[in-house]
Amino acid sequence: MSVNPAPAAEELTFCTVHPDRETGLRCNKCGRLMCAECAVQTPVGYRCKQCVRQHEDKFFTASSNDTLIVIAVCGGLAALGGAILGAIGFGLFLALILGFPAGGIVSEAALRATKRRRARYSGEIGAAAVVVGGILGAIGQVYFYWNSLVSEALAGLSPEQIQAATARGEMPTLTLDFLFRMAFSDIGLILFVGIVAFVVYSRFKMKM
Ligand SMILES: [Zn+2]
Numbered sequence: 001m002s003v004n005p006a007p008a009a010e011e012l013t014f015c016t017v018h019p020d021r022e023t024g025l026r027c028n029k030c031g032r033l034m035c036a037e038c039a040v041q042t043p044v045g046y047r048c049k050q051c052v053r054q055h056e057d058k059f060f061t062a063s064s065n066d067t068l069i070v071i072a073v074c075g076g077l078a079a080l081g082g083a084i085l086g087a088i089g090f091g092l093f094l095a096l097i098l099g100f101p102a103g104g105i106v107s108e109a110a111l112r113a114t115k116r117r118r119a120r121y122s123g124e125i126g127a128a129a130v131v132v133g134g135i136l137g138a139i140g141q142v143y144f145y146w147n148s149l150v151s152e153a154l155a156g157l158s159p160e161q162i163q164a165a166t167a168r169g170e171m172p173t174l175t176l177d178f179l180f181r182m183a184f185s186d187i188g189l190i191l192f193v194g195i196v197a198f199v200v201y202s203r204f205k206m207k208m
């Protein structure tokens with residue numbers, strides 16, 4: 001902690017951000033005056049928030065393109081996983097066993113695709129993409145399953161019969177309610193998506 005050499009009594013110094021707060025504490029990088037609230041304790045001494053942020057930004061080198069790649073890779077793989085596992089239908093035990101390695105694969109793929117460049121919020125963005133992708137994958141799988149059931153049922157009918165059934169309002173209609181209920185009926189799938197999102201988030205937050 002670096003403190004100003006004792007100033008003369010009338011030479012009071014104040015925080016750069018809060019002009020009403022008297023302080024003698026200076027950022028050890030840029031030298032600006034800062035109050036206790038503005039000071040950040042770092043391993044190399046007290047620094048102002050701007051200098052801390054600047055230092056962090058050197059670590060975050062990802063471009064907006066990299067962010068899009070993270071979304072595409074995380075969302076795409078999670079959608080694939082959600083669709084496959086939604087089709088198989090699996091319990092909590094399998095979700096627990098598969099979730100962690102799957103999260104490792106997804107985050108590693110995203111990191112490799114972006115040459116390990118990260119942004120401040122890569123972890124949050126990757127995890128959100130996993131959740132959205134996983135849900136869309138599960139819903140998509142239910143949708144295709146439903147479609148195949150309907151076309152199977154209709155295969156035995158003539159076009160006239162189908163027309164008549166449509167006219168009588170007897171054609172099955174797919175409701176959003178049904179889609180969501182089917183997609184979320186498997187708690188294992190929800191747990192799986194949650195674990196993958198958690199692993200992706202943690203992996204991106206890890207210092208490398
Ligand atoms: Zn500073």
Ligand SMILES: [Zn+2]
Binds near residue numbers: 015018035036038
């Ligand atoms: Zn201040």
